[in-house]
Amino acid sequence: MIRLPLWGLLLAAIGPLSACAKSDAASRAVADSALLGAREARLKQLLSNSDTIGPDQPIALWKLPDHLKEISGLALTADGRLLTHGDEHGTVFEIDYRRGEVVKSFTVGSPRIRGDFEAITIVRDSVLLLASDGVLYSFKEGADKSVVPFAKRDTGLGKQCEFEGMTFDSLTNMLLLACKHVRDKELKGNVVIFRLPMGADRDGKEPPPSPLLIPFDQVIGSNDWTDLRPSDIAIDPVSGNYVLVASIEKALFAVTPAGEVVFSRPLPKDHDQAEGIAITRDHLLIISDEAKTGPARITLYRWP
């Protein structure tokens, strides 16, 4: 006669018990997943009725956690993911701007690089961080919680400008560096965008950067600004125009690659310190604000 195996019963009990025991993690994951799905559906619905939404009316606003209170530049990857970074530390974050979630973060350099980082962009398969003195840090995108090595390059433009914005023009293969404070007397009185060719020319030499100058008075137009200090630059993926944001003047303006002003207008209200700008292919304008009177945040608008 077979004796009743106590251990067998215990092990056998694990099965049904496991089935019944819905873990806290699983519950939370299900709840989060449902919430994120609801957010995405809501955004889609808003975009489908975009005619009823004005250009200054936010369609999503995500409050950022404390470690992103000094959020600065924004960059969109080729597959439409949003990368951002803090002001002082070389940590890059991926934010799902449609669903309001910090997806991952990775660190640049070990030990982590420090500096006055002002802008971020994607150049083919590399990510570039720009320091205000014109030094570029190049690295590959890392996995969550990873540490990635980097290469450093000085553009040599730090004497002429203090930079705060950067984007990459894939059509011309040039980096666009937006100048916040112009140090070169000859350039003063203009919005200055340096165009820095990426890669060597036919002779194997790196072409020198060239400035695109747009006189202040052309940009300011009827607005009551006395100065313009751009804090970030993006390229409109549809028109190819350069779109800039200026945090101090709370200004938003666009120029063609030739330097002709397309429009200039005040930012929608409630932008305390707009530090980053990005425009998606599906007509979303994304603006990041550093924490000032409230928490740092990312705001989404309909882009025509």
Added chain:
Amino acid sequence: MGFFKQLIDVLTLGSDKPLRRLLAYYLILGAVVLALFYFVPSAGHLIKGDHIRTLTSNAQLLEDGLSGAKEKAADVPTESGLDLALTTVVVMLSTLALMLPVSWVFMSARRTRDADQGVVQTLIILPLVVAGIVLVVRTSLALAFSLGGIVAGLRFRTTMQDVRDIVYIFLGIGVGLAAGVQSLIVAAVLSIIFNFAILLIWRYDFGRNVLEPTANAQWAEPLSDLAQRDIDRAVPDRELVLALSPKKAAVLAKRFDRVSKILGPTQKKPRFNSVLAVTTEAVGEAQARIELVLDQLARRWRLDQVITTEGKPAALYYLVGVRKSVSRDRFLTAIRESAGNTILTAELELGDAASQEKQAAK
């Protein structure tokens, strides 16, 4: 237990080898887990460690600045008491199943047979407690600090006899932690790798200093004869011989052999039948006085060895053929009277031949 023992016996073809039996146990456990996956796929979250990924992931929901906090509060369900109780039971049973083989290995894979029962029981209980604590603390910083304070108050500190025992305790904590964060796969891998590593280390005596091999490692020579139980010349304490260093064992064997040849059972009647061992701090004077007695009471005698050690009394060894008419007590009394204060101790060890003769005389 009997059922499992039988099952393990079947799988190992009745082998008593620890590696095979351990492998059989884990195979059975693995089969149970596979069956679990097959029949109850939803049980996977406890085994695969979804919870630990949630804890360590950077993914973080952002607060919606337009619709506000009410959005989250409305959608996130809370865990029921039954769910929590069942999760705890599953975690505890799994921890038990994973720590049992560890306790077996602890009791088996050691050179001495003094496995501390307290440690064995701790190995089973500690992971259960750790897992329970982790289930309670979860991600609460406040609870974690409270726990720190309580543990500091308890002063759970002890001195282990063997450094390796501490490693077992650490493993117990590791398995408990993994189970507590509902990552049973990590707990299982910890248990499996640890047990097999310990068994292999024990099996191959890993880490022995090859420049100073143990006496056991040089078994064939010269200890083999000395340590065997079934021969007349065997050293009585086999474990003592095995504990000697090779050098000391060789010296002992040499002396043992020599004396044994002289005094032990042989075909011919031995020339000497006893060994007189005397310790003294005045070798010359003692020697002269002892030899006077030997001339009177022994048929023949020979000074076999004088061993002098710095800081210790010298030892004199005489091979003596004691006359039949002289008893051991009389012989030693005469030696002590003659030598007086010049000797510290005197012992007469009778050989086999002498003993047999004395026995026959009686």
